Amino acid sequence: MKLSVLDQSPMKSGVSPDECIRETLDLAKSCEAYGYHRYWLSEHHNSEALAGSAPEVLMAAIAATTSRIRLGSAGIMLPHYSAFKVAEQFRVLEAIAPGRIDLGVGRAPGADGRTALALNPNASHAADAFPAQVRDLQAWTSGAELPLDHPFRTLRAEPRGPFAPQMWILGSSNYGAQLAAWFGLPYCFAYFFSDGEGAAEALEIYRTQFRPSAVLDKPHCGIVVWAFAADTQAEADYWFRSRALIQTIRPRGRFLALPTPEEAETVELTEIEKERMEGIKARAFVGTGQETANRLRALCAELKADELVITTGVTNHEVRRNSFKLLAEAFGLGA
Structure with a gap:
């Protein structure tokens, strides 16, 4: 089973957003050295919690400092953009890092409605065109033919070359699963969105x-799971306080930067929120490297997942790096 990374460039208390981006660049180099298969970047806009707003730009920067690991978007929120322009961007990325580019696309806005409108004035109707956009994007990135009656059938996304980005459909609902199945594309489920509900x-x-x-002869699916490993269970529980709090207060309607574990302890919770937090802790993939890896293996076996993508966020960069190192060792990536 392939093991990969999703980095959302999480914002953290006391750390500027631009520094969070530089930490993403640094972590990518480490994860390549640890043996991870893919390094994916997410897209969010006008967010107080996540700094990664342009995965295609981060991919180009990471490509310049790595040589083996696959680089991808998880994902490009396609309804915001012209499919032709996205195809051109990823053809350029493929020229920069031949044979290493993944193009994961999603239909969700990755933003609030007002921000979605700022990105695309036709945002209210754009999501309805998502299947057609996927068809067009797949054709333009791979050099395949579009339908005879397509108004832009003769266009070519440059620069063409011997490789094409590997397209993925990303989602957290049945819609994305059905679309990926229809087009015969790999599918990745965002397990961490809702602790696996609907996966x-x-x-x-x-x-x-x-x-x-033409690109896939049988189903190929992955899951993205939030997981964290430390040298001891006590240390893992300490750093997990930040994530547990953010998940607990999410129904309040705000997505905030990660607080430090000490800051998280000072936030007053209602009785209902305290119960919710205990449930979050009980379901979390948090512990020592081997214990966490064993639970993740069991989850993948249960869901019959072909690939596992790990995302995590704590307020200390070195601690986050060590988590990916411990999990890589537990999964035997070095071997």
Whole structure:
């Protein structure tokens, strides 16, 4: 099973957003050295919690300082953009890092409605065109033919070359699973969005409805899981306080920068929120490297996932780096 990384460039208390981006660049080099297969970057806009607003730019920067690890978007929120322009961007990335580029796309806005409107004045209708955008994007990135009656059939996304980005459909609902199955593309479920709610159903829909394509002859699915490892369970629990609090107060309607573990302890919670936090802690993939890896393996076996993508965030960069190192060792990536 392939093990990969999703880095959302999480914002942290006491750290400027631009520094969070530089930490992403630094972590990518470490994860390549640890043996991870892919390094994916997310797209969020006008966020107080996540600094990564332009995954294609980060991919180019990381490509310049790595040589083996695959680089990808998880994902490009396609309804914000012209499919042709996205195709050109990823053809350029493919020229920079031949054979190493993943193009993960999603339909969700990755932003509030007002921000989505700022990105695309036609945002209210753009999501309806998502399947057609996926078709066009797949054709333009791979050099395949568009339908005869397509108004832009003769356009070519440059620079062309011997490799094409590997397209993925990303999602957290049955819609994305059905679309990936229809186009015969790899599918990745955002397990960490809702602690896995709906994951089993979506992945089963994907597998049963999958249609073989020119790029994939059988279903290939992954899951993105929030996981954290430390040298001891006590240390892991300490750093997890920040994530546990953010997840607990999410229903309040705000997505905030990660507080330090000490700051997280000072936040007053309602009785309902205290119960919610205990549930979050009980379900979390948090512990020593081997213990966390064992639980992740069991989850992948249960869901029949072909790939596992790990995302994590704590307020100390070196601690986060060590988590990825411990998990890589527990999964035997060095071997």
